[in-house]
Amino acid sequence: MATIQWFPGHMAKALRQIREQMSLVDIVFELVDARIPYSSQNPEVARAAGDKPRLLILTKTDLADPQVTKEWIDYFSEHNQPVLALDSRKQNVSRIVTRKAQTILKEKLAQEESKGFKKRAIRAMCVGVPNVGKSTLLNHLVKKNVAATGNRPGVTTGQQWLRSSAELELLDTPGVLWPKFATQRQGLMLALTGAIKDSLYPKDDVALFALHYLRNQRLDELKKRYRLSEQDVAEDVSDADLLLTITAKMGFRDDYDRASERLIFDLRKGKFGTVSLESPADLAMEQTNE
Numbered sequence: 001m002a003t004i005q006w007f008p009g010h011m012a013k014a015l016r017q018i019r020e021q022m023s024l025v026d027i028v029f030e031l032v033d034a035r036i037p038y039s040s041q042n043p044e045v046a047r048a049a050g051d052k053p054r055l056l057i058l059t060k061t062d063l064a065d066p067q068v069t070k071e072w073i074d075y076f077s078e079h080n081q082p083v084l085a086l087d088s089r090k091q092n093v094s095r096i097v098t099r100k101a102q103t104i105l106k107e108k109l110a111q112e113e114s115k116g117f118k119k120r121a122i123r124a125m126c127v128g129v130p131n132v133g134k135s136t137l138l139n140h141l142v143k144k145n146v147a148a149t150g151n152r153p154g155v156t157t158g159q160q161w162l163r164s165s166a167e168l169e170l171l172d173t174p175g176v177l178w179p180k181f182a183t184q185r186q187g188l189m190l191a192l193t194g195a196i197k198d199s200l201y202p203k204d205d206v207a208l209f210a211l212h213y214l215r216n217q218r219l220d221e222l223k224k225r226y227r228l229s230e231q232d233v234a235e236d237v238s239d240a241d242l243l244l245t246i247t248a249k250m251g252f253r254d255d256y257d258r259a260s261e262r263l264i265f266d267l268r269k270g271k272f273g274t275v276s277l278e279s280p281a282d283l284a285m286e287q288t289n290e
């Protein structure tokens with residue numbers, strides 16, 4: 001399998017900026033894709049945050065299986081990892097996120113007040129893999145009628161303080177990945193959900209990964225979408241052969257790449273229903289096998 005070149009120079013720079021600016025904030029809002037909430041966490045961000053609280057915000061929950069999302073919420077809560085699952089396109093997210101941050105930082109803020117410091121806004125850094133829905137969420141958090149406050153001293157260009165309300169100030173950062181994925185599967189999941197630029201990975205590898213998932217988890221939807229027969233999806237048919245059949249059904253003859261692109265697109269658009277590409281049970285199994 002070809003190597004995915006997912007870590008261009010500008011991301012290395014953005015990661016460096018995240019590390020440098022960590023001391024300016026009280027909390028990190030790490031946006032993760034609800035379809036891969038474990039694998040879309042950036043280990044470099046966790047490292048840079050150190051003891052600083054990190055709130056995981058699951059985005060694109062409408063595309064993920066609600067039952068699996070619930071399992072993830074339980075999983076993270078059991079591991080004392082503060083977490084929220086949101087539909088970033090809804091209007092009430094600002095209140096939900098602000099309240100959660102206030103709860104997490106309750107002690108710190110109370111201590112400040114007891115020392116006579118004036119009540120102040122919570123400062124949060126927003127991070128997440130590319131395409132996770134950060135801008136969408138920020139646009140809700142930063143009310144339209146409130147202008148960006150612009151760069152503050154010490155804040156490098158490319159990152160900007162945005163005031164959300166009297167209670168919350170946000171530092172935006174560009175979408176970043178990290179230099180080395182833990183497993184090949186993690187890279188494939190990030191590619192499939194759109195965190196890695198489409199031009200940077202071998203489409204057929206990602207499509208075969210998607211197909212394998214769909215055969216196991218969404219067989220009826222897969223058959224219906226591409227008018228596949230029982231024979232087409234019989235157990236002895238390999239994923240590669242099935243992709244060839246689908247290519248023909250799409251009318252793309254033997255243009256494997258074009259069919260791969262379409263399959264990936266269909267999955268991202270929710271054409272096979274909601275998809276959760278990993279679950280806490282998968283994780284437990286992986287850890288047992290290590």
Ligand SMILES: Nc1nc2c(ncn2[C@@H]2O[C@H](COP(=O)(O)OP(=O)(O)OP(=O)(O)O)[C@@H](O)[C@H]2O)c(=O)[nH]1
Pocket residue numbers: 059060061062063086087088089128129130131132133134135136137174175
């Ligand atoms: N279905 C669905 N789509 C969403 C959601 N949030 C964002 N999107 C879509 O996902 C795509 C990426 O959203 P952005 O908000 O631009 O993502 P971003 O994280 O700012 O992307 P970068 O600029 O690459 O860091 C857009 O097409 C959004 O419309 C969501 O909750 N559900």
